[in-house]
Amino acid sequence: MKLSILIVALCLTTIECPQPLQDIKAGLNLLRHEPNSDSEAGTSFDYIKKVLLRFLSTLKRDKRTTAQTKKSQWRKWTDWSPCSVTCGKGRSIRWRHCKARCQNLETEMEEVACQLPECPKKLFGLIKLL
Structure with a gap:
């Protein structure tokens, strides 16, 4: 549950959420889902990790682009x-x-x-x- 709050907080603290909301919602739904087996738990975790990493890399890229545009x-x-x-x-x-x-x-x-x-x-x- 803490990870879902982190994802939502990251999205809300930016002016515009750069990651499509369906990915974030899918990640949150996977967090609420109780895995039936160890293999399913690994799959859910990997998907959430991938969504979160993609989201964070988009934020970093947006900040870099904005900083370069302002400075040059x-x-x-x-x-x-x-x-x-x-x-x-x-x-x-x-x-x-x-x-x-x-x-x-x-x-x-x-x-x-x-x-x-x-x-x-x-x-x-x-x-x-x-």
């Missing part, structure tokens, strides 16, 4: 680069640099596809057709 300060994105090709399909990129309290990333890059007019076809591999 980024410069504005650069303009998009010209398309990487002169005809056909290519890519265009842009960058931004971290200016303060950088964690692991000091530079971020975004990439998009670009499409220029189709490249001229070559006749017999030698003469370009327009």
